[in-house]
Amino acid sequence: MKPGHHASVLPWLLLGASLLIAFGMWHWAEDIAAPAYTAQAVAKGRPIGNNSDLYPRWLGARELLLHGRDPYSPEVTREIQIGFYGRPLNPQNPSDPIVPESFVYPLYVVFLLAPTLTMRFTTVQEIFRWLLLFLLACSVPVWMYAIGFRTRVMFTVAGMVLAVSSSAAIFEYHQHNLAVFVVFMLAAAAASAVRGWLVLAGFLLALATIKPELSGLNVLWFLLWATGCWVERKRLVFSFVGAMAALFIAAEVVSPHWMGKFLSALREYPSYGSDPSILRVFLPSFLAKAAAAGLIGVLVVLSWQWRKAPAGSEYFGWALAWVSTVTLAVLPKLAPYNQSLLIPALLVVLANREKIQQSGLLPRALAKGVFACLMWQWLTSLLLSLSTFLVPVARLRAAVHVPDYTSIAVPPLTLLTVAATTFSLFVNSTKVNSTKPFGKA
Numbered sequence: 001m002k003p004g005h006h007a008s009v010l011p012w013l014l015l016g017a018s019l020l021i022a023f024g025m026w027h028w029a030e031d032i033a034a035p036a037y038t039a040q041a042v043a044k045g046r047p048i049g050n051n052s053d054l055y056p057r058w059l060g061a062r063e064l065l066l067h068g069r070d071p072y073s074p075e076v077t078r079e080i081q082i083g084f085y086g087r088p089l090n091p092q093n094p095s096d097p098i099v100p101e102s103f104v105y106p107l108y109v110v111f112l113l114a115p116t117l118t119m120r121f122t123t124v125q126e127i128f129r130w131l132l133l134f135l136l137a138c139s140v141p142v143w144m145y146a147i148g149f150r151t152r153v154m155f156t157v158a159g160m161v162l163a164v165s166s167s168a169a170i171f172e173y174h175q176h177n178l179a180v181f182v183v184f185m186l187a188a189a190a191a192s193a194v195r196g197w198l199v200l201a202g203f204l205l206a207l208a209t210i211k212p213e214l215s216g217l218n219v220l221w222f223l224l225w226a227t228g229c230w231v232e233r234k235r236l237v238f239s240f241v242g243a244m245a246a247l248f249i250a251a252e253v254v255s256p257h258w259m260g261k262f263l264s265a266l267r268e269y270p271s272y273g274s275d276p277s278i279l280r281v282f283l284p285s286f287l288a289k290a291a292a293a294g295l296i297g298v299l300v301v302l303s304w305q306w307r308k309a310p311a312g313s314e315y316f317g318w319a320l321a322w323v324s325t326v327t328l329a330v331l332p333k334l335a336p337y338n339q340s341l342l343i344p345a346l347l348v349v350l351a352n353r354e355k356i357q358q359s360g361l362l363p364r365a366l367a368k369g370v371f372a373c374l375m376w377q378w379l380t381s382l383l384l385s386l387s388t389f390l391v392p393v394a395r396l397r398a399a400v401h402v403p404d405y406t407s408i409a410v411p412p413l414t415l416l417t418v419a420a421t422t423f424s425l426f427v428n429s430t431k432v433n434s435t436k437p438f439g440k441a
Contacts, residue, residue: 011152011154011155011158012154014154014155014158015154015157015158015161017158018158018159018161018162018165019161020382021161021162021165021378021382022161022162022164022165023382023385024165024378024379024381024382024383024384024385024386025165025166025170025377025378025381025382025403026165026170027381027385027388028381028382028384028385028403029170029173029174029381031385031388031393032384032385032388032393032396032397032400033170033400034174035393035397036397036400037400039397044095046095046096046097047085047086047087047089047096047097048085048086049082049083049084049085049086049087050083050084050121050125051084051085051174051175052084052121052125052175052176053175053176053177053178054124054125054128054175054176054177054178055080055083055084055101055121055176056080056084056101056102056103056104057103057105057109057110057113057178058113058116058117058121058124059071059076059079059080059083059103059121060072060076060080060103060105060110061109061110061113061114061117062117063076063079064107064110064254064255065110065114065117065254066117066118070255070261071103071107071110071255072102072103072258072261072262072264072265076103077100077101077102077103080100080101080102080103081100081101083121084101085097085101102265103265104262104265104266105210105211105262106209106210106212106247106251106262107251107254107255107258107259107262108210108247108248108250108251109178109210110251110254111247111250111251112181112207112210125176128176129172129173129174129176132172132173132176132177132180132181133164133169133172133173133180135180135181135183135184136163136164136168136169136172136180136183136184136340137160137161137163137164138160138184139163139180139183139184139187139340139343140156140159140160140163140343140347141156141159141160142184142187142188142190142191143187143190143191143320143343143344143347144156144159144347145191145194145312146187146190146191146193146194146311146312146316146317146320146344147190147312147316147317147320147344147347147348147351148194148312148313148314148316148317148351149317149347149348149350149351159347162378163340163343165378166339166340166374166377167336167339167377167403167404167407168180168336168337168338168339168340169340170336171335171336171337172337172340175337177335177337178210178211179211179214179335179337179338179340179341180337180340181210182208182210182211182214182215183214183340183341183343185204185205185207185208185215186204186205186208186215186218186341187343187344188204189201189202189204189205189208189218189222190222190311190320190344192204193222193225193236193311194311194312196311198226198233198235198236198239199235199236199238199239200239201222201236201239202235202236202237202238202239202240202241202242202243203239203240203243205218205219205222205236205240205243206239206240206243206244206247207243209244213331213333214327214331214338214341216327217299217323217326217327218320218323218324218327219240221303221319221320221323222236222240223236223237223240224303224304224307225303225306225307225309225311225316225319227307228307228308228309229308275332275333275334275335276288276332276334277292277329277330277331277332278328278329278331278334278408278411278412279291279292279329279330279412280332281334281408282412291329292329292330295326295329295330295415296326296330298322298419299322299323299326302318302319302322302422303319303322303323306318306319317344317347317348317351318348318418318422320344320345320348321344321345321348321349321418322345322418322419322422324341324342324343324344324345325342325345325411325414325415325418326415327341328341328342328411328415329411329412329415334408336407339407339410339411342410342411342414345414345415345418346370346414348418349367349370349414349417349418349421352421352425353367355421355425356417356421359420359421359424359425360420360424362420362424363417363420363421363424366413366416366417366420367417367421369409369413369417370410370413370414370417372406373406373407373409373410373413374406374410376403376405376406377403377404377406377407378403380402380403380405381403384396384399384400384402384403
């Protein structure tokens with residue numbers, strides 16, 4: 001086959017492979033995993049309702065804006081449980097979940113949900129499950145633009161298909177968490193900064209704070225980045241501060257003293273709603289805390305060094321990769337939907353694949369490990385899906401968790417890849433001197 005012909009066929013082969021992967025993941029999720037999880041819940045006597053992470057926010061918003069009730073109140077929490085679990089939780093029942101599913105969000109999230117409050121929740125579910133998948137797919141080209149990664153259209157489309165074939169996409173489809181909305185807002189803010197639309201970037205960053213634990217480090221990075229060239233970038237800070245002030249004031253108008261109630265709910269959340277961080281999964285408690293502090297320290301040093309990097313430059317992309325991977329490392333929540341925040345880091349690794357190949361054994365091995373973990377999820381789910389044509393689904397349920405085996409390894413391996421590559425490529429750099437975008441694929 002001629003080299004030119006091979007180059008023209010490769011994008012189509014990649015697109016075909018991504019579509020096959022999408023079939024495998026979604027067939028596994030809908031026909032094998034979902035029935036198995038439901039059967040396990042029934043066997044354990046766990047209550048089953050709509051199981052939508054959106055429902056506590058939606059019901060709280062409806063009760064506040066339409067009926068003037070406090071969404072943080074125990075009465076509203078009880079009504080949330082009736083919808084989410086199918087009945088109120090019984091503290092005396094050991095089989096009941098310990099998570100009360102209360103309204104633990106900044107109050108201004110109600111403004112985002114306001115247009116849906118007169119609809120039936122089943123309709124809202126359908127809207128959001130497809131909207132969130134759409135935003136997840138769209139975040140791929142937006143992040144690519146933000147980090148300066150230029151490639152062929154077909155490669156980009158294949159990346160979008162793979163994004164909606166991830167475990168993050170499947171959990172978003174079923175749970176309707178707002179994590180993908182926040183990730184898309186961060187991507188759009190970064191792309192807006194590249195375009196020079198700094199007022200819009202600040203506004204989008206403010207919207208992303210509806211999940212401050214997921215967006216916080218990104219917001220702090222952008223505020224620090226704005227100080228690197230204050231005269232040109234100060235509009236981002238003013239826009240962000242103005243938008244946050246407007247959101248806080250509007251929330252105070254509809255529910256006076258909401259901040260105290262939110263902080264009270266936030267203080268209670270770790271007792272029931274938090275998981276160990278990824279660092280805590282792999283390390284003893286004291287080492288996990290030390291590693292978290294060390295990562296934050298390294299992130300601060302690198303962010304300070306890269307604060308003057310032009311938006312869309314190589315260093316700007318590496319900063320976004322560091323912020324996203326460190327966020328997931330220290331975040332006390334292992335939910336797969338949060339892994340959508342890894343997209344910019346994975347794209348930066350892909351964009352630098354040639355440099356990684358030349359940067360030493362460790363970065364190469366770690367990068368291969370990341371994509372091997374992703375391929376494990378995709379190929380095992382495809383194998384299980386194809387097996388349903390020969391074997392009854394019930395007999396495959398014993399292997400239902402096999403595609404999930406590598407899920408927990410993806411964030412730390414991505415972080416280690418970013419760290420190893422960064423120090424391999426830039427350890428001797430003393431100033432930002434790269435303004436070129438990543439090369440084409």
